[in-house]
Amino acid sequence: MEMMPITDIIVQNKYLRTNTNVDTLIESIENIGLISPLIINQENKLIAGGRRYSALKQMGREEVPIIKVDEGDLKEELISIDENLVRKNLTDLEFENCLRRGKEIYEKLNPESVEEITIKDLARPSKKKVVEEELNEEMMAQTEQAEIRTFVKDTAEKTGLSERAIKAAILRDRDSSHSVKSARLNGELGATQANELIKLPQDIQEEILPYIREKASNVVKDLVKEVQNVGAKEAIEKVLAKDPLTTDFKAIKNTTKRLNRSLVKVITENRFVDGPEREDALKELASLKSSIDELMEFYN
Template structure:
């Protein structure tokens, strides 16, 4: 370790996080000092320690402790990536992009290491064998899981989303219109098919997308797109109603099968609600059998429940 003038350090490194909240870090440095020095190369380029650099500069500490390394540009980038991955303020997509680039660099620098696509996460014994290998033979996934605490499945899925998702899918994810689970299904298709489907399916559930992907593989993307465009969409209210019915039938089955009884005012109130619900269900069925605007259904606010009641129902189910 040595000390250098902080003004001579070059911070031109895309992996550095210089603008994040460093208030807690500053307090830590003021209390216990710098535990981990900055990492710079022989040209004083900052490789790791962006937040520490910002904190030291704001505190007016100069010169600053550094460790100088002599590595090639790919090794330097991998060091920056390693530090970036243990941070908590990266978005999911930033993590995925960083993991993908890290995997690419690692496998280029260590060609004897196990390739991530050959990683078998289904055999427990296989994982034990890896931990006994030297680091330059272990897979990027294995080492990264050890460093970050992320599971190997999470890491592998993240890399696959970054490398297999089309530009349109990534755009929808960045806008918050597709989540990771939906994307995991879409990337089972090639990128051209993803481009044709993404705008049509981003509001559908992961389960629905899984079924659509299956259809694409069976009948082709054009036929599937045409089917989506010509098939009436189930209203959101009916989707919610379907979910409620499944939950309700599950609980009712338990009550009836186990003959659960309780002589309390709450149960009497529930049974009154069941009677009202039965009337409205009959009206719903009748409205589809004989459409008529004169049905006297209850207003939607009559069905509202408070957050506490809803939370209790969720816990029960």
Template sequence: MRDAKLLNTLEIDIDAIRTDGRLRPFSETAVTSLIASIKEIGLQSEIHVRKVAHQDGILRLIAGGHRIEAFRRMKRQKIPCKVWDCTDDWAMLAEIDDNLAHTDLNPLDLAVFLAERKAVYERMYPETRAVSGAALAAKRWDATDNMAVASFVTSTADKMNQSERTIRRLVSAGQALDPEAISMLRSAPHRVTLADLQALAKCAPDDRPVICRELSLGKAKSAKEVLDRRKQPGTAAVDPVDKAHRKLYEAYARAPKDARRRFVRDFSEELQSFLAERVEAAGAVPFKARGRK
């Protein structure tokens, strides 16, 4: 791929590598398995990091989150790294492809990664976006497909024993989910299935946050169960909280960055209070307590 240059290969202190902002949290099972493998046969490949010029040259992880976590738990201070000079989009695409190639992803994470890969790839290679009208018909392209996902659609369909149409639906599902919805679905006690994701992709926008919340709380085992319940007599009315949330979300998503900053400044005290409540409920360590690295 273009837009990247390998600068060096060397051992780096793991505390010097920023690992926040990843698309997917690490798997406890995968880390445990990797620790056993490293103890038996050693680390088989370097992790990949990048120098971020516009952030004072800090090192940020591209690929190898499970390997860093394994080294951290084994009390190893340094880890072999390939250091890259690359664009933000190249780094994101590399992170996605590393997960797609080396991780047995569940349907939810696969949908998220596929949707993000499509968006990043089309930014990097705008010429691969699907054309329309007569040109589309002449090329005999599927109107829902394009080169940004076509090659991976085929290989992923074979791996999952699913049709290419199903993989395209995964992309659609990933595109329909915002970060809050993804977080809720990942916390669901019952595994989110392909059928759930397809229902989320097709349902009305007002139904989506309700489905995600019900699944995350274990109040429903499937998206279909939630939708069927909402269709029953007396349950058709939209929850006013859901309606207000959707309006806030859409307004914030559409607003320019300067307007978002002003909003956060105006409501900073209340927002900090909400964030503190969420951290406490999750049993997580507040960011300030961990310090910057």
């Protein structure tokens, strides 16, 4: 480790997190010092430690501790990605993109680790399969058998995420259409809905997207199945033929039935209580009554 003037460090790296709040990090550095130095390459370009760099700059440090590496472009990019994945201060889409790109680089540097990821990897394993996999892992650990270290296994250990979650994230970045990614960025779709959509070609994703924005995951799942069975055009026609209010009123009916059963039980068994739960329940009931009155007035 050596010291370098902070003004000599070049910050030109799309993976660096230099625009986030670093107040807590500054407080940590002031209290216990800087634990990890900045990582720069032979051209003085910062490749890891964007938030630490921002914190030190805001603190007015003229010289900062650095470690210089000379690993080549791919390895240095992987170092930048690796720090981002461990820090987890990314949006979901950024995180998924880092995972996909990280896998590409890792496998270029380690050709023996190439692992094909397909949509089948999203399927949840049965309990029997889970037990078998756990037994196999235990036996391998006991016998110390050599195992090829894949990017997914390596990342799972570093991040604490399951291998299935990592594979799903890579698939979402690789197979989602541009509009699907935009819809997720705007909060119109979640990862679960995207997991269903990527079962379809990207052009079909684009075609059905207007009909499933902000829809529940089970609705998206059903539509994707319909598309696979009868094609996009016929599946969309079926969706349009359905009255969207029918589902809402069905939910109201079922919820009201359950609520009525609970209310009857409380009243007939004299199960009245005092305390914060009672007050909260009465507030919710008052709000519910107001909504019911408004709905009934509309239909009367």
